[in-house]
Amino acid sequence: MRTKVSKLPCGIVTMQKNILSLFMLIALLLPWSAQSAPLTLIYSGDFNGELEPCGCSEGGNYGGVLRRSTTLKMLREEQPALVAISAGQLLANESRRDQLKSEYILKAFSTFQYDAVAVRWRDLAYGTAFIEGYHIPWLVGNWQHPDSVVTTSRKIEREGVTLRVFSWLSPKRSPFRQMDQSQWLTTDDMSTVQQGLKEASERGELTVLLTAWPLRKVEREFDLADVDILVVRAAHELFSEPQLTGETLVLQPGSRGMRLGRLDLEFSDGKIEEYQHQVIEMPESVADDERLRPWYDEYNAKVKAAYLAEVAVKKRLASGDRDYLGADACASCHQAQFEAWQGMKHADAFATLENVGKSFDPDCIVCHTVGFDKGGFIDFTITPELMNVQCENCHGAGKAHVESRGEVTTPNQSMPPQARCQQCHVGSHSPDFSYDRYWPKVAH
Ligand code: HEC
Numbered sequence: 001m002r003t004k005v006s007k008l009p010c011g012i013v014t015m016q017k018n019i020l021s022l023f024m025l026i027a028l029l030l031p032w033s034a035q036s037a038p039l040t041l042i043y044s045g046d047f048n049g050e051l052e053p054c055g056c057s058e059g060g061n062y063g064g065v066l067r068r069s070t071t072l073k074m075l076r077e078e079q080p081a082l083v084a085i086s087a088g089q090l091l092a093n094e095s096r097r098d099q100l101k102s103e104y105i106l107k108a109f110s111t112f113q114y115d116a117v118a119v120r121w122r123d124l125a126y127g128t129a130f131i132e133g134y135h136i137p138w139l140v141g142n143w144q145h146p147d148s149v150v151t152t153s154r155k156i157e158r159e160g161v162t163l164r165v166f167s168w169l170s171p172k173r174s175p176f177r178q179m180d181q182s183q184w185l186t187t188d189d190m191s192t193v194q195q196g197l198k199e200a201s202e203r204g205e206l207t208v209l210l211t212a213w214p215l216r217k218v219e220r221e222f223d224l225a226d227v228d229i230l231v232v233r234a235a236h237e238l239f240s241e242p243q244l245t246g247e248t249l250v251l252q253p254g255s256r257g258m259r260l261g262r263l264d265l266e267f268s269d270g271k272i273e274e275y276q277h278q279v280i281e282m283p284e285s286v287a288d289d290e291r292l293r294p295w296y297d298e299y300n301a302k303v304k305a306a307y308l309a310e311v312a313v314k315k316r317l318a319s320g321d322r323d324y325l326g327a328d329a330c331a332s333c334h335q336a337q338f339e340a341w342q343g344m345k346h347a348d349a350f351a352t353l354e355n356v357g358k359s360f361d362p363d364c365i366v367c368h369t370v371g372f373d374k375g376g377f378i379d380f381t382i383t384p385e386l387m388n389v390q391c392e393n394c395h396g397a398g399k400a401h402v403e404s405r406g407e408v409t410t411p412n413q414s415m416p417p418q419a420r421c422q423q424c425h426v427g428s429h430s431p432d433f434s435y436d437r438y439w440p441k442v443a444h
């Protein structure tokens, strides 16, 4: 479909400067939308793991999952056929707590009935399996793993209009780029997406392309001839006004989930004729969606449990009571195993992190040391004996066993050997892992 866009001259065209609360907004819109708006597109991007606003200051007290749920519900009451898309980056992975938060963000988004959600690298921080379990229409235009829930385009049919949504996920930013190309997840071959856009356009579909690039970069890299609506890299918090480049309507969402963009499109002869744009804010006056109350309570209970578990570990460490001893404590009775272990790569796993400048990153340390987060490794100055992958990673904390001079068996004795390995040899961390091939290399 080709765009012959004009901005609708009447009414509230932009909420950008003159921001109203959601309730006023909907009241003001009703007369116009009831008459003629045949397609409403709700868009956003870069949610960035903002599960809830902190409420510490008014300027930050926007958005969050509970208010988004209410807002989408209200918008759907007004416009049941609306289309909701996201340019992705729902998740954050800056602190270890983000994983729990991410799980709950995905749980909530799977109730939002989105039509297309682009995947970005941060969404894959916990592996592809982490996002695949949720009922979310994941999309990556240049994805190269066909046996996946991630699709290369999304077809959306509403009110007689067919939208075809694509996205681009730059392989240059793939955290897997140090591996061979087949592991990168996305291809750098633009023609895959370009061809899809062309064919969709020829079928008369409204084409949408979601990217994380600034407009100038998209213009350099992509032929926009077949793109009706382009979403570019999010701005910090605030949405921009749409702009036209050639015949492509360019949208720029704001980050951190504080607002939603709304585009009401009118068509004539299969072309976008007019559009109206608003930014919907989600301040404190937007009520939390009560349907998500159990979700929220469960999340808070888990946050509390994780906190208390950490406190318990810290208390024991402060009292000098340690369960993990390090391989030296095993050597006197298991000399042969000790010497075999010394020759393994496991015994150098911390140096491996140092070599890539990641020996301070808890997300990495956890598999390259003994008992991190479980009362073991704290830091290489306080617990140097617990650097690297050692006996106790596979056999469990050795204190009771050593103090009893072997009377008490080691904690992991009944754990299947393979399961011990897969505490760490999982997903992208060890894509080629097979117990039969790996065990002989570390047998002792
Ligand atoms: C879930 C556990 C886990 C986490 C978390 C983890 N690693 Fe590893 N890492 C492994 C395993 C297992 C291997 C060995 C892979 C193999 O040989 O199959 C490995 C190997 C490596 C290697 C050696 C690769 C090679 O080619 O020899 C590097 C470098 C590395 N990891 C860096 C990191 C960095 C950086 C992080 C944090 C961003 C990290 N690891 C987080 C488990 C992990």
Ligand code: HEC
Binding pocket: 327, 330, 331, 334, 337, 338, 339, 341, 346, 389, 390, 391, 392, 393, 394, 395, 417, 420, 442, 444
């Ligand atoms: C990478 C994981 C791993 C590491 C590291 C490791 N082990 Fe083991 N170890 C195993 C597995 C798996 C077995 C075999 C268990 C089985 O087949 O039932 C085993 C077997 C043993 C056995 C023999 C048990 C038996 O019944 O024959 C002893 C003793 C032992 N390990 C001691 C050590 C000591 C001491 C260290 C450190 C110096 C160490 N292991 C390091 C995984 C590991």
Ligand code: HEC
Binding pocket: 325, 326, 327, 329, 330, 331, 332, 333, 334, 391, 392, 395, 397, 398, 399, 401, 402, 405, 406, 407, 408, 409, 410, 413
């Ligand atoms: C004071 C001596 C002593 C020390 C120190 C010691 N062990 Fe043992 N270990 C034994 C004895 C004795 C047995 C049982 C007899 C056997 O099978 O060799 C045993 C058995 C084992 C076994 C096989 C049975 C089981 O419990 O799983 C493993 C694995 C093991 N030790 C691991 C370790 C690790 C890891 C350390 C260091 C944290 C360690 N041992 C330190 C004496 C010791």
Ligand code: HEC
Binding pocket: 345, 346, 348, 349, 350, 352, 366, 367, 368, 369, 389, 393, 394, 417, 418, 420, 421, 422, 423, 424, 425, 435, 438, 439, 441, 442
């Ligand atoms: C605590 C995490 C952890 C556990 C548990 C673990 N590994 Fe590893 N393994 C690693 C890391 C990290 C490396 C990379 C070490 C390096 O290269 O610095 C590695 C490397 C290896 C390698 C070397 C790969 C190569 O290319 O030579 C083999 C083999 C291996 N592990 C086998 C096993 C087996 C078998 C088990 C289970 C019996 C196991 N590992 C359990 C973390 C772990």
